[in-house]
Amino acid sequence: MLAIGFGDSITAGAFVPPEETFLYKLGLQYGFDALNAGVPGNTTSQALERMQTDVLDKRPAICIIQFGMNDHVAVGVDERKVDPGTFEANLRQMVAKLHAIKCVPILCTISPIIEGDADHYYYHRHPREWYLHPPGAQAWIDEYSRIIRQAARDLHVRLADVAEQFACYVKEGGTLDGPEGVLRNLDNAGADDGVHPVASGHDLYAAAITEALDKLEC
Numbered sequence: 659m660l661a662i663g664f665g666d667s668i669t670a671g672a673f674v675p676p677e678e679t680f681l682y683k684l685g686l687q688y689g690f691d692a693l694n695a696g697v698p699g700n701t702t703s704q705a706l707e708r709m710q711t712d713v714l715d716k717r718p719a720i721c722i723i724q725f726g727m728n729d730h731v732a733v734g735v736d737e738r739k740v741d742p743g744t745f746e747a748n749l750r751q752m753v754a755k756l757h758a759i760k761c762v763p764i765l766c767t768i769s770p771i772i773e774g775d776a777d778h779y780y781y782h783r784h785p786r787e788w789y790l791h792p793p794g795a796q797a798w799i800d801e802y803s804r805i806i807r808q809a810a811r812d813l814h815v816r817l818a819d820v821a822e823q824f825a826c827y828v829k830e831g832g833t834l835d836g837p838e839g840v841l842r843n844l845d846n847a848g849a850d851d852g853v854h855p856v857a858s859g860h861d862l863y864a865a866a867i868t869e870a871l872d873k874l875e876c
Contacts, residue, residue, distance in 0.1 A: 659690040664705065664713050664752075665724030668769065668863070669696025672854050673842055680863035681722070687864070688871065693718070701729045701740045702748035709752065714759055721761050722818070722867060723752055726768040726802040727853065730795075732788035738798070742805055749809045764870045765810045767803035767821040769859065771796060772835050772843060772852030779843070779852035816870040823866040824859075 663669040663681040671679035671694070685692030695712040697705070702725045713721055725748075729740035740748070749765065756763040772779040773796055776786070780795055789795045803821045810817035828834065835843045835852070840859035842851035855863065 659720070660693060660716060660718040661685065661688075661690045661720040661722065662693045662695050662713050662716060662718040663722045663724065664709070665696045665722070665766075666700045666728055667696065667698035668727065668854060669722075669724045670694060670698050671696065671860075672698055673847070673849070673851075674855075674857055674860060678857040678860055680860040680867065683860065683864045684722075684867060684871070687868070690720070696724070699728055701725065702745055702752070703729075703740050706748055706751060709755060714755060717759060718761050720764065720871075721756050722764045722766060723749070724766040724820075724863075725749075726799070726806065730768075730798045730802045732784060732795070732798070735788050736790050737788075742801065745802060746805050746809055749806065750813065753809070753813050753815055762816070764816045764818055764867060765806050766818045766863070766867065767806050768799050769820050769855060769863070770824050770834060770841075771799065772839075772841055774852055778850055782850060816873060818863075818867040818870040820863055820866045823862045827862055 676682055681692045681694050705725060729745045731739045733739055753763045774781050789798055807817060833839050834841045837845045839846050840855055840862060842849045842854045842856055844850060846856060
């Protein structure tokens with residue numbers, strides 16, 4: 659059985675060895691062939707342009723859809739790379755295309771970020787003053803995760819609530835930053851990142867997706 663991970667740099671496994679990515683770990687866990695179709699920097703609009711060759715032509719049984727981290731990014735004051743309405747429409751189009759080839763889609767919500775300040779982490783690269791309504795980049799990410807959840811409900815497809823998985827991890831005493839953080843940061847990677855998960859962060863992705871996979875009747 660073939661499962662494809664269709665996403666951005668997180669699916670691609672930026673900054674971690676291939677064997678530490680959530681897709682590789684899921685392949686080992688379930689014994690399926692795992693094909694990584696993650697492209698760093700991709701939005702849903704860009705992904706749709708490559709979906710035929712990178713996903714549909716492969717005829718996968720399962721497709722894990724992981725987008726939103728780039729779609730929400732501000733390109734001006736209250737201006738997103740991909741606006742919420744288009745983002746939702748793109749997700750719905752992806753699901754329809756997968757259903758047409760009898761592939762099971764799994765939608766993933768978006769992992770959190772370390773917002774930081776003008777000197778470190780997210781706001782070092784993206785001006786805080788552009789994220790006004792709702793206030794803050796994390797609030798924008800949460801908005802896109804809500805869209806993903808609603809699309810999963812409306813379309814009756816499986817949801818891997820990655821955002822909730824990370825939130826529970828933090829509530830139980832885990833941390834996003836610091837030496838034991840699940841996101842790349844100055845202490846655990848010497849990197850002013852705050853977005854991409856380290857191996858333990860990929861474990862959280864795998865755990866969320868496992869919940870969705872275990873509910874499948876296939």
